[in-house]
Amino acid sequence: MTQKALFDDMIPAQDAAQPAPGRVCTVLVPYPVDKAYSYAVPDDLGHDLAAGTYVCVPLGKREVLGVVWDEHAAAPPRGKLKNMIARYDVPPMPDSHRAFIDWVAHYNMAPKGFVLKMALGAAGALEPPKPVTAYKLSSVSLQALGADEQAREKFLRQFSPQRRRIFALLQDGIPRRAAEIADQCACSPAVVKGLLEKNLLETEHLFSAAPCRNPDLARGGVRLSEDQQMAADHLCEKIADGGFYAALIDGVTGAGKTEIYFEAVAAALKSGKQALILLPEIALSNAFLDRFRRRFGCAPALWHSALSAGQRKAAWRGVATGETKVVVGARSALFLPYHDLGLIVIDEEHDPAYKQEDGVIYHARDMAVVRAHKGGIPVVMVSATPSLETMANVWDGRYEGLHLPDRHGGATLPDIHLIDMKNDKPERGFFIAPSLMRKIEENIAAGGQSLLFLNRRGYAPLTLCRTCGHRLSCPRCTAWLVEHRKTGRLHCHHCGYNLPVPKNCAECGDTDSLTACGPGVERVYEEITQHFPDARTVVLASDTAEDHEKLRAILEGIRDHDYDIIIGTQIIAKGHHFPKLTLVGVIDADLGLQGGDLRAAERTYQLLHQVAGRAGREDLQGHAYLQTYFPQNKVMQALAAHGRDAFLEVESDEREQAGMPPFTRLAGIIVSGKDEQMVMDVARDLGKTAPRGEGLDTLGPAEAPFYRLRGHYRRRLLVRADKKINLQKAVSDWLARNKIPSSIRVYVDIDPQSFF
Numbered sequence: 001m002t003q004k005a006l007f008d009d010m011i012p013a014q015d016a017a018q019p020a021p022g023r024v025c026t027v028l029v030p031y032p033v034d035k036a037y038s039y040a041v042p043d044d045l046g047h048d049l050a051a052g053t054y055v056c057v058p059l060g061k062r063e064v065l066g067v068v069w070d071e072h073a074a075a076p077p078r079g080k081l082k083n084m085i086a087r088y089d090v091p092p093m094p095d096s097h098r099a100f101i102d103w104v105a106h107y108n109m110a111p112k113g114f115v116l117k118m119a120l121g122a123a124g125a126l127e128p129p130k131p132v133t134a135y136k137l138s139s140v141s142l143q144a145l146g147a148d149e150q151a152r153e154k155f156l157r158q159f160s161p162q163r164r165r166i167f168a169l170l171q172d173g174i175p176r177r178a179a180e181i182a183d184q185c186a187c188s189p190a191v192v193k194g195l196l197e198k199n200l201l202e203t204e205h206l207f208s209a210a211p212c213r214n215p216d217l218a219r220g221g222v223r224l225s226e227d228q229q230m231a232a233d234h235l236c237e238k239i240a241d242g243g244f245y246a247a248l249i250d251g252v253t254g255a256g257k258t259e260i261y262f263e264a265v266a267a268a269l270k271s272g273k274q275a276l277i278l279l280p281e282i283a284l285s286n287a288f289l290d291r292f293r294r295r296f297g298c299a300p301a302l303w304h305s306a307l308s309a310g311q312r313k314a315a316w317r318g319v320a321t322g323e324t325k326v327v328v329g330a331r332s333a334l335f336l337p338y339h340d341l342g343l344i345v346i347d348e349e350h351d352p353a354y355k356q357e358d359g360v361i362y363h364a365r366d367m368a369v370v371r372a373h374k375g376g377i378p379v380v381m382v383s384a385t386p387s388l389e390t391m392a393n394v395w396d397g398r399y400e401g402l403h404l405p406d407r408h409g410g411a412t413l414p415d416i417h418l419i420d421m422k423n424d425k426p427e428r429g430f431f432i433a434p435s436l437m438r439k440i441e442e443n444i445a446a447g448g449q450s451l452l453f454l455n456r457r458g459y460a461p462l463t464l465c466r467t468c469g470h471r472l473s474c475p476r477c478t479a480w481l482v483e484h485r486k487t488g489r490l491h492c493h494h495c496g497y498n499l500p501v502p503k504n505c506a507e508c509g510d511t512d513s514l515t516a517c518g519p520g521v522e523r524v525y526e527e528i529t530q531h532f533p534d535a536r537t538v539v540l541a542s543d544t545a546e547d548h549e550k551l552r553a554i555l556e557g558i559r560d561h562d563y564d565i566i567i568g569t570q571i572i573a574k575g576h577h578f579p580k581l582t583l584v585g586v587i588d589a590d591l592g593l594q595g596g597d598l599r600a601a602e603r604t605y606q607l608l609h610q611v612a613g614r615a616g617r618e619d620l621q622g623h624a625y626l627q628t629y630f631p632q633n634k635v636m637q638a639l640a641a642h643g644r645d646a647f648l649e650v651e652s653d654e655r656e657q658a659g660m661p662p663f664t665r666l667a668g669i670i671v672s673g674k675d676e677q678m679v680m681d682v683a684r685d686l687g688k689t690a691p692r693g694e695g696l697d698t699l700g701p702a703e704a705p706f707y708r709l710r711g712h713y714r715r716r717l718l719v720r721a722d723k724k725i726n727l728q729k730a731v732s733d734w735l736a737r738n739k740i741p742s743s744i745r746v747y748v749d750i751d752p753q754s755f756f
Ligand code: ADP
Pocket: 222, 223, 224, 225, 228, 251, 252, 253, 254, 255, 256, 257, 258, 259, 260, 408, 577
């Protein structure tokens, strides 16, 4: 359905049967509309209907969920209003969150209702939950535990340590589900049920299944080093002071940054508030959750794309009622309607995954800072390789920089070596330099683990015909088809198009003339297993570990040293801690430098630093080898010299001279449609009237780098503005001046991160 048609359908009919009573509210609904509609409040919905209340309203022929946006709206001059239908028994969405939604919509030029939709991300969460069975101490055990010291000891001595942990946990009087008790006491739910049968526990119906209701704050974390303690104390003070505050914890991988922000989370919880930890989805690993559990005695509430409907519902409700204390989630977790949020942590703040590229296009890191500002709470960004944007804010004093210089416990950073592929060539059809092969061999002999990194799934990124030179590309996208040998198919990684590897060239008809060019992880695997047939080798990419369980098993295997050689894409680069990993080889360090991306150098530095940082995390010295054709490139030089700050300064100077972010602001405009000529015409007309003038210019239109994507032709324009200029206004005035045909879509991407 197009946006226009949907919009028409949503304008409430003005001829409802009931006469309109006195009070009128506006209600925002989770559809692509930009304004809240007026509704009459019937008497039975109560006089205390506050802004932020979740309500059910009629919309066209449907009944939909919405949120009261303005509690005292003026009745429109004519026509009768429809009545609201019902209200939900959930605390209203806080003012700060509604202000945030308004701001996000305005800043990213997205319809308000579309942003609201992200906050209501769990269908059915507003219906009252079904009761669940919870367990608490029975009068028998309460009496025994309340007796004098000696009797109490005697009572407890009859039980196993597991059972004693259960008594200790439940002494606070809070009833818990069997699964929660099992989780916190490291036993099986059967143990809980066993105590029930002996009348030592009793059950109660609980109307909340909210996760992470009772994190254990008394438990305490590891003993912090002096540097860690100073940073943690400082953050805790800021949390106690209240108000907006932004900090960057900046320290190498393994410096102990996570331990510091856990203290900040504990401080926010102690003051009775909720905390949100944002992670790039890929880093939401079990290892992280285990650490959280060790610190807080329970699992956090999770929020990411793979949750079941039930988990989603429970987490949403817990967040909205305030029962859920800590959420750990991917970028969309930022939009949940927290009852009383007290702290936001953005781990790996530089990660490109924080940018949402479809639906509402937004940058979760930047929006998180705004959310903290609206809520008057602290926000803590965390990274070993901060983005230039964030560093610029630290340099300007807008964010406080908390620096951790060393790895925890004296572990050293890996040595980074550059392998010049022009001199140290593998044989034709192979991709690992002889010198790197030798290092891997030595490392296996010494009992170490090696990781080979290549950010490319499949077997080969390009298949071409040796006879006529024809390259197999996607019929719908500007992209080559990637061979996956495991499945025997060619895949488009952009639209999912795929076909079996053909026998004949479609162009010249020659047989068996198609040949694979370049490596993907599957091909590196082939090379390694040929060379080291006895080594235990595993490939890890998003398509080799389809589900969380399989991924978890492989990661555990790596941690337990079940493998000598790991070959992986970026799925392996983030957030993992492998104690025996001492060698990292990057197959193609130049990969990210290709293409005209503004942040290509910065991104490559961040990714390779992070990958190299997998090596040598405990008492073992790590080595990283980067295979490159450009050893003199500034990125390679900075990596080898551990010269991050110097690199960022040079990057910053170059951006300033080029008039690029963070010194100016950009808006990407993509014109897209199925009719190539029409896309050209619309883009050209837009180009003619584009914003230009003092401190404002527009580049393009030009073909977008992905000129065809999923069958759509795409042209792009780039508006660049000085920081003092209202970029959104310039863009919206401009677009409003142009009539866009309904078969053409125009997407606006404020602060674009990728230039596809
Ligand atoms: P970062 O987040 O900076 O990469 P982590 O917080 O993950 O670093 O710490 C790296 C490793 O060192 C982890 O295994 C962590 O448990 C351990 N560690 C960090 N600080 C301490 C500490 N004070 N005492 C004991 N272990 C610590």
